[in-house]
Amino acid sequence: MNDFMEYKKIANVKAKQMDEEFEVKTLEGTLKGNAGDYLCVGINDEQWPVKKEIFETTYRPVQDEEAVTRSNCVTKVWDEVLTFNCIHFPFFRDVDEIYYSNAIAGEVGELCNLIKHRAGGGTHKKKPSNHDVMLEIADIFIYIELLIEKYGLGVETLAKYVQLKTKINYERMEFNGASEGTL
Secondary structure, X not given: OOOOOOOOOOOOOEEEEOOOOEEEEEOOEEEEEOOOOEEEEOOOOOEEEEOHHXXXXXXXXOOOHHHHHHHHHHHHHHHHHHHHHHHHOOOHHHOOHHHHHHHHHHHHHHHHHHHHHHOOOOOOOOOOOHHHHHHHHHHXXXXXXXXXXXXXXXXXXXXXXXXXXXXXXXXXXXXXXXXXOOO
16 A cells, blocks of 8 residues: 555535435446435536445535635634733633623723714714724634633634524524514
8 A cells, every 4th residue: 555645536526415215327337325315416417325424524515715714714813812822821711701701891892982982972083993993803802712712612612603693593583574684
């Protein structure tokens, strides 16, 4: 095996998880798939079945480049905040959670105050810039991340809960019969 080179497939395939048993005619003959297995279609419209366990281990959905860029950006920023705090505040996971909840509330208050001034409220003559607003949003993000990390969770767990909450919100919208664009 030492004289073998490693290769990676670079072509995308289309696939669908099947609800019931199915048969596919291939160059190797007729192959059967079970309920739960995947039917794959290649670049030349060739078809083949793949067992569920094998498919879910070796295939991943193709994400659009923009989604991958956003995901990589969030992960990079998350790692930067974590690294900074591990170096300069190595005890941050031992801090009582009330510190983080109060810090988040304080930063949200500062953000609300900036937005109030942007809308013309308050006594400030100079309206806060987008830069000022984004700095407050960054502070909120940092404290939320530190709270999540305090519990030993991470960005992946946050992503799962955001997806769950989004699903719940869609279900609520359908249940309430709300139309698009309605808050």
